[in-house]
Every structure is written in C-alpha cells, then in structure tokens.
Amino acid sequence: MSSSSSQAPSRVWLVTGAGRGLGRAFVEAALGAGDRVVATLRQPPALDDLAKDHPATLRALALDVRERAAVFATVERAAALFGRLDVVVNNAGYGLVGTVEEVTELDAREQMETNFFGALWVTQAVLPVFRAQRSGHVVQVSSVGGVGTMPAFGLYNASKWALEGFSEALAAEVAELGIRVTIAELGGFATDWAWSSMRFAEGLAAYDGLRERTFGTPRLPWDMSQKASDESADPAEAARALVAHVASGAAAPLRLLVGADAPGHVAAALAARRDDYRKNAAFVWPA
Ligand SMILES: NC(=O)c1ccc[n+]([C@@H]2O[C@H](COP(=O)([O-])OP(=O)(O)OC[C@H]3O[C@@H](n4cnc5c(N)ncnc54)[C@H](OP(=O)(O)O)[C@@H]3O)[C@@H](O)[C@H]2O)c1
Numbered sequence: 001m002s003s004s005s006s007q008a009p010s011r012v013w014l015v016t017g018a019g020r021g022l023g024r025a026f027v028e029a030a031l032g033a034g035d036r037v038v039a040t041l042r043q044p045p046a047l048d049d050l051a052k053d054h055p056a057t058l059r060a061l062a063l064d065v066r067e068r069a070a071v072f073a074t075v076e077r078a079a080a081l082f083g084r085l086d087v088v089v090n091n092a093g094y095g096l097v098g099t100v101e102e103v104t105e106l107d108a109r110e111q112m113e114t115n116f117f118g119a120l121w122v123t124q125a126v127l128p129v130f131r132a133q134r135s136g137h138v139v140q141v142s143s144v145g146g147v148g149t150m151p152a153f154g155l156y157n158a159s160k161w162a163l164e165g166f167s168e169a170l171a172a173e174v175a176e177l178g179i180r181v182t183i184a185e186l187g188g189f190a191t192d193w194a195w196s197s198m199r200f201a202e203g204l205a206a207y208d209g210l211r212e213r214t215f216g217t218p219r220l221p222w223d224m225s226q227k228a229s230d231e232s233a234d235p236a237e238a239a240r241a242l243v244a245h246v247a248s249g250a251a252a253p254l255r256l257l258v259g260a261d262a263p264g265h266v267a268a269a270l271a272a273r274r275d276d277y278r279k280n281a282a283f284v285w286p287a
Contacts, residue, residue, distance in 0.1 A: 010034055010035055010036065011030070011035045011036070011086035011087055011246070012035065012036045012037070012038070012082045012083075012084050012085050012086050012087070013026070013027075013030045013035055013036070013037045013038070013085075013086065013087045013088070013089065014037075014038045014039075014040065014075070014078050014085055014087070014088045014089070014122075014126070015027050015030070015037060015038075015039050015040065015088075015089040015091055016040050016041075016063065016065050016089065016090055016091050016092040016118070016119075016122060017040075017041060017042075017065070017091045017092030017093065018037075018039035018040060018041045018047065018060070018091070019039075019041035019042065019043055019044075019046035019047060020046065020191070020192060021189075021191030021192055021193065021197075021235060022091055022141065022186070022189060022191055022235045022238055022239070023039075023041070023089075023091040023092070024046075024047070024050075024235075025235035025236050025238060025239035026089055026091060026238075026239045026242060027039050027047070027050065027058070028050065028236070028239065029236065029239035029240055029242065029243045030087075030239075030243060031050070031054050031057055031058060032243075033243050033247075035057070035087075036057045036058070036082050037054075037057065037058050037059070038059050038060075038061060038078040038081055038082070038085070039058060039059070039060045039061070040060075040061050040062070040063035040065075040074055040078070041060060041061075041062070041063065042062065042063070042064050043062075044060040044061070044062050047060045059078075059081050059082075061074050061077060061078060062074075065090075065092045065114060065118030065119070065121065065122060066113045066114055066117065066118055068117075068121045071118075071121040071122055071125050072121070072124075072125045074125075075088075075122065075125035075126050075129065076125075079126075079129045084129075084133060085126060085129050085130070085133075085136060086135070086136060086137060087136075087137045087139060087246055088122060088123075088126045088136070088137070088138050088139065089139045089141065089242075090118070090119035090122050090123065090138070090139065090140050090141055090163075091141045092114060092118055092119075093114055093115040093118075093119075093141065093159075094111075094114060094115070094193070094197045094198070094199060095153065095156045095193055095194065095197070095198050095199070096110075096111045096153070096155050096156050096198075096199045096200075096201070097152050097153065097198060097199070097200045097201065097220060097221075098152060098154075098155065098200065098201025098202075098203075099151065099152050099154065099201075099204075099207050099210070100154050100155075101204065101206075101207075102201040102202060102203060102204055102207065103154075103155050103201045104201065104202075107155065107199065107201050108155050110199075111155045111156060111158075111159050111199075112155075112158070112159055112162070114159075115156070115159035115160060115163060116159045116162045116163055119140055119163050120166060123138055123140075123166075123167075123170065126138065127174070127179070130174070130177070130178075130179045131174075131177055131179070133178075134177065134178040135178045135179070136178070136179050136180070137179070137180040137181075137182065137246060138167070138170070138179065138180070138181045138182070139181075139182045139184055139242065139246070140163050140164070140167045140181070140182065140183050140184065141184050141186065142160045142163055142164050142167075142183050142184060142185050142186070143156075143160050143185060143186050144185055144186065144187055144261075144262050144265035144266055144269070145157050145160055146160030146161055146163060146164045146183070146185055147164075147185060147265070147266050147269045147270070148265060148266070148268065148269025148272070149269075150214070151210055151214055152207070152210065152211065152214055152215075163183075164183050167181055167183050168183070168254065171254050181254060182245060182246075182252075182254065182255075182256050183254055183255045183256070184238075184242060184245075184256045184258050185255055185256065185257055185258065185262055185266060186238060186258045186259055186262060187233070187257075187258065187259030187260065187261035187262035187265060188232040188233065188259065188261055189232050189233050189234070189235045189237075189238055189259060190230045190231070190232040190233065190234060190235065191232075191235055194227075194230070194232075195224055195227040195230070196224065196227075198221065200220040200221045201220075202220075203218070203219075203220045233259050233260065233261075237259070238258045238259060241256070241258050241259075242256075242258065
C-alpha cells in the first residue's frame with residue numbers, strides 16, 4: 001500500500017475522543033500525512049467538516065470508551081472499514097480536581113472508567129486484529145502526570161499511572177508478535193482539558209490553602225474565562241510529534257515525551273523519587 005502524497009506506507013489509524021483537542025489534532029495530522037483514519041467520538045457530527053474535506057480517508061464512528069461491548073463492536077467495524085488497523089491511539093480522557101479526601105466514589109470510578117478502563121477495553125479489542133496482521137501500534141495518551149503527581153490531581157494521576165502500568169507490561173507481552181506500544185507522556189497543550197472538560201470534586205475548607213498555593217485560588221471550579229490566556233502549546237505540535245514517532249523505527253522509546261515542558265516535568269518527578277528512595281539506607285540508585 002502506498003500513500004498518495006509520498007513513498008511512505010499509508011497507515012490506518014483509529015483515534016478515540018477525536019472530536020476536539022488533541023484527538024482531533026491527531027486525526028488532522030494523520031490525514032495530512034496521507035494516512036486513513038477511523039475517528040471515534042461521542043458526538044460524530046463534531047467531525048462533519050473534516051469528513052467533508054476527506055471523504056475517502058476519514059470515517060467517524062460513535063463511541064463512548066466506557067462501554068466495553070460497544071468498544072469491541074466498534075473496533076471490529078473500524079477494522080473492516082479500511083480492511084486493517086495500524087495505529088490505535090487511546091486519547092479519550094479528562095482531568096479531575098479533588099484531593100483524595102474530597103473525591104466521591106462516583107468521581108473516582110468515573111475517572112478510572114474513562115482514562116484507565118476505556119483505554120484497556122480498546123487495547124484488548126484491537127489486539128486480535130494486530131495479532132492476525134502480525135503488526136500494529138498501540139499509542140496510549142498519558143501525561144507527565146503519569147510519572148509524577150500533583151496535589152488535588154491524585155485520581156487523575158492514578159488513572160494515568162494505571163494506564164502506564166499495564167501498557168509497559170503489554171509492550172513486553174506483544175513485542176514478539178510484531179506489535180508496538182508507545183506511552184506518550186504529554187506536557188501542557190491548549191485544549192479544553194483544563195477548562196470546560198475538567199471535573200471538580202466539592203472542596204473542603206481544610207484544603208483551601210492548598211488550592212490557593214497550587215492553583216492561585218481556593219475556589220472550584222476555577223475561573224473559566226481565563227482560558228483565553230492559556231499559553232500552553234498548540235495541539236498540532238503534539239500531533240506532528242506523534243506522526244513522526246509512528247513513522248520512526250521500533251528502536252524508538254516506549255515512553256515518548258511530547259511537548260517542550262515534558263522533559264523537565266519528568267526529570268523533576270524522577271529526581272524526587274530517586275531522592276526519596278535514597279532515604280532507604282540499603283538502596284543504591286543504579287549507575
Ligand atoms: N491538554 C493537555 O495539556 C494534556 C496533557 C497531558 C495529557 N492529556 C491527555 O490528552 C487526552 C486528550 O485530552 P485533550 O487535552 O484533548 O482534552 P479535551 O479537549 O477535553 O478532549 C478530550 C476528548 O476526550 C473525549 N472523551 C472524554 N470522555 C470520553 C468517553 N467516555 N468516551 C469517549 N470520548 C471521551 C472528549 O469527548 P467529548 O467531546 O464527547 O467530551 C474529548 O473529545 C486526555 O487523555 C488527556 O488526559 C492532555
């Protein structure tokens with residue numbers, strides 16, 4: 001198979017949560033690279049404009065990643081649309097603000113249902129397709145918050161650490177089957193993530209000081225009108241990095257740092273862990 005725009009092989013992508021933000025940017029970048037895309041999203045009309053411009057190479061399917069049976073049916077349908085799947089991007093996700101004491105059972109379960117279980121179901125559903133092809137690439141959209149943590153983001157951190165945990169094991173399980181895994185650790189990008197998509201637990205007064213120090217305000221939700229001054233990076237930049245990574249060889253890292261601020265956040269998180277381990281007298285940090 002060859003792309004219309006280059007000698008590079010044309011790939012078929014499946015991207016979850018593709019209606020806006022990073023997911024939409026991944027779709028646009030893959031189409032721009034001459035690839036074909038099955039975009040899954042909760043509100044398919046959100047991609048009507050793109051579908052009009054790419055009638056032969058883009059298909060949009062409705063999917064809420066929390067629904068396991070729907071995930072399996074949609075992945076099967078997606079694989080049939082273009083006859084194969086090459087890259088599956090588990091992008092759907094959202095953030096939750098609330099200290100461990102503040103989050104309700106529902107807050108916690110919903111966070112895990114989307115960010116962790118949603119990605120797990122999609123991964124499970126696509127593995128038989130990839131095994132039959134003896135090729136395929138699973139991309140997990142994690143975060144620098146999947147390496148370090150931040151007060152009042154503990155459940156979000158837990159969801160991304162859990163995603164990273166099974167994905168690292170998965171990489172070792174499927175390498176010999178010709179299947180590649182990438183854990184993309186993103187820094188900050190200007191999407192709705194910190195704004196209209198963010199969910200907030202009900203704050204206890206005991207944590208007002210923490211919120212003031214962490215977010216500059218004790219009030220939740222914070223002031224959404226400040227989105228206009230969000231100077232985070234353009235999601236298109238993350239998408240270009242991902243497309244380049246997918247095209248790179250299997251020697252590329254399991255963990256892909258995405259965004260100018262990502263290496264610094266990860267280095268700080270690892271240094272903090274190292275320093276904590278060093279408080280154990282018997283522990284020697286490996287050279
Ligand atoms: N932006 C950042 O700075 C940043 C940094 C690190 C990691 N990330 C990660 O990047 C991913 C994309 O976030 P974003 O920044 O693009 O935020 P966004 O603009 O809020 O987009 C999130 C997308 O996820 C979808 N989604 C949420 N729950 C879903 C569900 N149950 N089923 C299907 N789709 C669902 C949303 O769909 P609807 O439109 O239907 O709501 C939306 O399309 C997330 O996993 C996030 O944690 C973002």
